[in-house]
Amino acid sequence: MNFFERQQRVRRMSVRLVALFVLAVIAIVVAVDLAVLIAFNAFSSGLGNVVGIVIVTSLITLTAISLAAAFRMLGLRGGGGKVARELGGVAVPPDTTDPQLRRLRNVVEEIAIASGTPVPEVYVLPQEDGINAFAAGWDSSSAAVAVTRGTLERLNRDELQGVIAHEFSHVVNGDMRLNIRLMGLLYGILFLAVIGRTLTQFGIIGGGRRDEKSSGNPLAVIGIALLVTGGVGVLAGRLIKASVSRQREYLADASAVQFTRQPSGIAGALKKIAGLEAGSNLKNPRREEVGHMLFGAGAGAFASWFATHPPLVDRIKVLDPSFDANQLTGLRRQWATHPPSGLEEDLSLGLIERNGAAARRDAAAPAARPTLPEPSATVPVPEATLVGSVGAPGAQSYAQAGAILDEIPADVLERAHSPATVVPLLLGLLMADEPAARDNQRAALAAHGPAVADAAAGEAAALARLHPLLRLPLAEVALPALRALPASDKQAALRQVFDLIHADGRISGYEYCLSRLVYRELDASLNPRSAWRGDRRTIAGSRDAVALLYAVLAQYGNPEEARAGVAFQAGMARVLPRVSLRYVPPPQGVVALESAWPSLIGLTPEDKRELVAGALAVISADGVTTLTELELLRTVCALLECPVPLELAAPVPRG
Structure with a gap:
C-alpha cells in the first residue's frame, strides 16, 4: 500500500468515522427523548404534546452535542502542541543541551529531514513514567511529537528511533488528522455524561429539599438518563477508536522498520513496555481522550473489541518472529530490580562516548556512509520510483539525513537551533551570490535596522561555501527555533524575508522554495486553524492551476522557450491528455504558483498522485533530471503534503 492509497484509506475512514458518530448521536437523541417523555409523564398528554417535547428535546440534545464538539475543535486549532500541553507536556527547546533531550531532538530532526517533512515541535511529558509517545496535529506544519519521561530514560537510541519513526508514519500518512478529528467529535458525546452528572446531583439535592423524594424529580431522571446515554457514548467512542486505530499500528510499525531497517529497535521498545511495571500507562486523566493516538495503550487493558492497540506480544x-512470550517473565524479574537505562545502553552499544557526546553516526560502517553528490550531478528518477517513494522513506534516506547533519558545521547548527540567531541565519541563506544584488538586499534589510542587515550579511558570508543541498535541510532544522519566537518577532521576520527576496528584482526557484516554507510555518504558527476539509477537487476541475504549475517547472528547468514548451506539453499529456493548452511562460516566474496552491492542495489523493507524476514528466522531458530540479520538485511536493524522501538524491557511497 503506497502513500496515496493510504491517504485514500484515511479519507474513507474519515467518512466512516462521521457515519458512526452520526449513528451514535441518533441513538443518544432517541434515548434522551424517551427519558424526557418518561420523566414528564408525557405519553398520557396527547400526541401533539409528545411530538412537541420530542422536537424540542432533540434540538436541545443535538445543539449541546454540536456545540461541545465545535468548542473542542476550536480548542484544538493550535494543533499538536495544544494536545501535548493539555497532557502536561513541556516543549523541548531547539537549543537544549540536556543529553537526553538533545538526543531526542537529534533523532526527530534526522527523521524529519529524511522523510521530507518539516521538523515538528517536540514535547516531553515529565510526569509520566510509562513508555509512550504520540504525534498530533492537523498537518505537518502544526504537528508535534511528544514522548514520556519513561521513553527518554528507558529506551536506547535505536529504540527511540523506532518509536519516533512509528510516530512519523502517522504524521506523513495523515493518520494524525484523523486522530484529532476523532477527539473533537467524541467530545460532544462525552459531554452528555458531564451534563447528566450535574443534573443528577442538582436534581437529587433540589428534590430532597422539596419532598424528600428524588424519584419524582424530572431533573434527576433526566440526569440519570444522560449519565446512562453518556456511558453508552463512551463505549461507542471506544469502539469507534478501536475500529480506526488497531490496523494502523501494525502499518506504522512496518513503516518504522522500513525506515530505520532496525526491527530490533521498535521491538525492543515494545518488549520494555511489556516487561516494565509502568508499561505504557499514562497517569493523566485525559489519557482516555488521546488513547487512540498513543504508541502503546495509555490505560489498563480493555476487552479486545474496545482495545485501540493490538496485543503487545x-x-x-510480527517484528521478531523468533520471540517467545515466556521471555517476558525473565525480563520482568530482571527489570524489577535493575530498570534499563537508555543512556547506559547507548554507551555500551557505542552510540555515545564517555563524555556524553554523540558518537559518529557512521561508526559501525564507515565505508557505507553516504556523501553528498556534486551539485551538477544528474539523477534518473523513474515515475514508479518517485510515486512509490512519496511518504515512504527508506533506510537510505535516514543514512543520508545523518550525513547531511554531519556536513553542516556545528556552529551553524547551533545558530539554527537558537531563537536569538535563527532569523539572521535564514536571511543569510536567502541572500544572493552576486555582489550588486546582495548590496540591494542589505539596503532593504537596513530599513529594519542596521543590526539586522549586518547580521544577515555576516551569515551570508559564513554560509557562502555551504553545499547547495544543505541549504533547505538547514532551514528545516531552523524552523522550530523560528516558531518559538514571540508573535511580534515572527511578523517582523516575515516582513524581512519578503523585503529581502524582492530587493534584487527577481526571485529564484531556491529563494521561492525557502521563503514559501518559512511563510507556511510562520503562518500556521501565527494563525492556527483546524484543517477539517474535504479533498474534493479534481485535476480536470483544477486545469488552470495544474497548467500553471507545469509551466513554472518547465520555465525553471529550460531557459529556451521552445524546450520549455516541450516539457510543459509532456506534463499535460501525462495528466490531461484530452486538453490542448499552449505553453505561456509565467511573467511572474515561480511566484505565479501562489495563485495555484489552494486548488492543488485540495486535490484528492489519487489526483495528487497523477499531479506528481506529471510534474516529474515535466522536469525529465529533456532526458536529464538535475539535483536542482529534483530539490524544487521535492519542495513542491512538500507544499502539496506529499513528502518525497531524500533517497531520490542518490548519494554516492564513500569507499
Whole structure:
C-alpha cells in the first residue's frame, strides 16, 4: 500500500468515522427523548404534546452535542502542541543541551529531514513514567511529537528511533488528522455524561429539599438518563477508536522498520513496555481522550473489541518472529530490580562516548556512509520510483539525513537551533551570490535596522561555501527555533524575508522554495486553524492551476522557450491528455504558483498522485533530471503534503 492509497484509506475512514458518530448521536437523541417523555409523564398528554417535547428535546440534545464538539475543535486549532500541553507536556527547546533531550531532538530532526517533512515541535511529558509517545496535529506544519519521561530514560537510541519513526508514519500518512478529528467529535458525546452528572446531583439535592423524594424529580431522571446515554457514548467512542486505530499500528510499525531497517529497535521498545511495571500507562486523566493516538495503550487493558492497540506480544512477534512470550517473565524479574537505562545502553552499544557526546553516526560502517553528490550531478528518477517513494522513506534516506547533519558545521547548527540567531541565519541563506544584488538586499534589510542587515550579511558570508543541498535541510532544522519566537518577532521576520527576496528584482526557484516554507510555518504558527476539509477537487476541475504549475517547472528547468514548451506539453499529456493548452511562460516566474496552491492542495489523493507524476514528466522531458530540479520538485511536493524522501538524491557511497 503506497502513500496515496493510504491517504485514500484515511479519507474513507474519515467518512466512516462521521457515519458512526452520526449513528451514535441518533441513538443518544432517541434515548434522551424517551427519558424526557418518561420523566414528564408525557405519553398520557396527547400526541401533539409528545411530538412537541420530542422536537424540542432533540434540538436541545443535538445543539449541546454540536456545540461541545465545535468548542473542542476550536480548542484544538493550535494543533499538536495544544494536545501535548493539555497532557502536561513541556516543549523541548531547539537549543537544549540536556543529553537526553538533545538526543531526542537529534533523532526527530534526522527523521524529519529524511522523510521530507518539516521538523515538528517536540514535547516531553515529565510526569509520566510509562513508555509512550504520540504525534498530533492537523498537518505537518502544526504537528508535534511528544514522548514520556519513561521513553527518554528507558529506551536506547535505536529504540527511540523506532518509536519516533512509528510516530512519523502517522504524521506523513495523515493518520494524525484523523486522530484529532476523532477527539473533537467524541467530545460532544462525552459531554452528555458531564451534563447528566450535574443534573443528577442538582436534581437529587433540589428534590430532597422539596419532598424528600428524588424519584419524582424530572431533573434527576433526566440526569440519570444522560449519565446512562453518556456511558453508552463512551463505549461507542471506544469502539469507534478501536475500529480506526488497531490496523494502523501494525502499518506504522512496518513503516518504522522500513525506515530505520532496525526491527530490533521498535521491538525492543515494545518488549520494555511489556516487561516494565509502568508499561505504557499514562497517569493523566485525559489519557482516555488521546488513547487512540498513543504508541502503546495509555490505560489498563480493555476487552479486545474496545482495545485501540493490538496485543503487545502480537506486535513483537510480527517484528521478531523468533520471540517467545515466556521471555517476558525473565525480563520482568530482571527489570524489577535493575530498570534499563537508555543512556547506559547507548554507551555500551557505542552510540555515545564517555563524555556524553554523540558518537559518529557512521561508526559501525564507515565505508557505507553516504556523501553528498556534486551539485551538477544528474539523477534518473523513474515515475514508479518517485510515486512509490512519496511518504515512504527508506533506510537510505535516514543514512543520508545523518550525513547531511554531519556536513553542516556545528556552529551553524547551533545558530539554527537558537531563537536569538535563527532569523539572521535564514536571511543569510536567502541572500544572493552576486555582489550588486546582495548590496540591494542589505539596503532593504537596513530599513529594519542596521543590526539586522549586518547580521544577515555576516551569515551570508559564513554560509557562502555551504553545499547547495544543505541549504533547505538547514532551514528545516531552523524552523522550530523560528516558531518559538514571540508573535511580534515572527511578523517582523516575515516582513524581512519578503523585503529581502524582492530587493534584487527577481526571485529564484531556491529563494521561492525557502521563503514559501518559512511563510507556511510562520503562518500556521501565527494563525492556527483546524484543517477539517474535504479533498474534493479534481485535476480536470483544477486545469488552470495544474497548467500553471507545469509551466513554472518547465520555465525553471529550460531557459529556451521552445524546450520549455516541450516539457510543459509532456506534463499535460501525462495528466490531461484530452486538453490542448499552449505553453505561456509565467511573467511572474515561480511566484505565479501562489495563485495555484489552494486548488492543488485540495486535490484528492489519487489526483495528487497523477499531479506528481506529471510534474516529474515535466522536469525529465529533456532526458536529464538535475539535483536542482529534483530539490524544487521535492519542495513542491512538500507544499502539496506529499513528502518525497531524500533517497531520490542518490548519494554516492564513500569507499
